[in-house]
Amino acid sequence: MSAHPPTSANTPLSRTDAAKVADSLASKARLYEPLSADTDFSTTEDEVFRSQVNDIYALPVDSRDAIYLAFSAKHLPALATALRSLHHTTQPLALSSCVLLLCHLPAVDRGNVYLRTFLTSDSARGIGTIVARAWCDGLAPNKEHPLGPGTLSAFLIAALFWSPPAWGDDDTASIDKAERARMTEKLSAIIAELPAEIPGGMKPGVGPPPPERFVWLDTKRLERILQGIDHVPEFIASSQEQLKMKAMDETLLCAVCLEGDDDGKEVTRCSRCKHTVYCSAQCQKKDWKTHKLRCFTPPPQ
Incomplete structure (x- = not known):
């Protein structure tokens, strides 16, 4: 199974390539071959995993x-x-490798419907607290892509906004109160070192914005969310209601023409990803070039 998909303009990545590389990542992280208790990654295993990342x-x-x-x-x-199953003192490399994968997942609000579905399922119970603890403990396996701020902040934001608050120990957020306090302390130190102005400016120009822009935005946003939870116990619950309504709207309108039942058009879900909806075969065909690299079959819930 190749870990190195084609990258040139003449040989673009296919959906099959993407799925194979994802499977390879899962294999190298030992997700389906669990380590025995108190056994960590070898130096070679860690290097091979980090090299692929x-x-x-x-x-x-x-x-x-x-x-x-x-x-x-x-x-x-x-x-x-x-x-x-992993222990942070005896299996730090394996644990941090798993958390590192979460660092690189596209954010929910940037189109990752699979992450949203996962975070609302019982499979995700307690994961926000585990990841927050690892982040605060400084488990960083990779100098090029350390655990935070930035992309891990995006995952922690998603865990707070999409997982049930009842999963936390104080019923106000899915991440336990003690870990939220540690996150706030860690964020204060990180934010003190961020540039005063947003990278790329308030209105970035043509082309993709610099990665540092998302680091800056996500870090600031996570700080504000934690402040909101501290000051308003119902902050997450009320925010989730709004997010659920927005997500429901996505299932009612065609992804291409934004028309639905109110316009006299019946929409149907994509048969593979079970999320994106279309009002006609024509709209689905028009969107396929963009959608195909985001369209994967999720496991049964």
């Missing part, structure tokens, strides 16, 4: 997202099982 990071954004969307669609329940 770095190779994927060097791909064009669309290809990179396709791989991690494929991973999100298929392997998140197994990743959650691994995270629950």
Whole structure:
């Protein structure tokens, strides 16, 4: 199974390539071959895993997202099982490798419907607290892509906004109160070192924005969310109601023409990803070139 998909403009990544690389990541992270108790990754295993993560990071954004969307669609329940079984003092490399995968997942609000589905399922119970603890403990296996802020902040935001608050120990958020306090302290130190102005400016120009822009935005946003939870106990519950209504709207309108029942058009879901909806075969065909690298079969819930 190749870990190195085609990357040139003449040989674009296919959906099959993306799924194979995602499977390879899951294999190298030992998601389906659990380590025995108190046994960590060997130096070689750790280096091989980190090398593949770095190779994927060097791909064009669309290809990179396709791989991690494929991973999100298929392997998140197994990743959650691994995270629950690993111990942070005796298995730091294996644990941090699992958390590192979460760092690179496309955010829910940037189109990762598979992550959203996972975070609302019972498979994700307790994962927000485990990941927050690992982040605060400083488990960073990779100098190029350390655990946070940035992309891990995006995952923690998603865990707070989509997982039930009842999963936490104070019923106000899915991440336990003690870990939220540690997150706030860690964020204060991180934010003190961020540039005063948003990278790329308030209105970035043509082309993809710099990665540092998302790091800056997600870090600031996570801080504000934690402040909201501290000051308004119902902050997450009320926010989730709004998010659920928005998500419901996505299932009622065609992804292409944005028309639905109110316009006299019946919409149907994509048979593979079970999420994106279309009002006609014509709209689905028009969207296929864009959708195909985001369309994967999720496991049964």
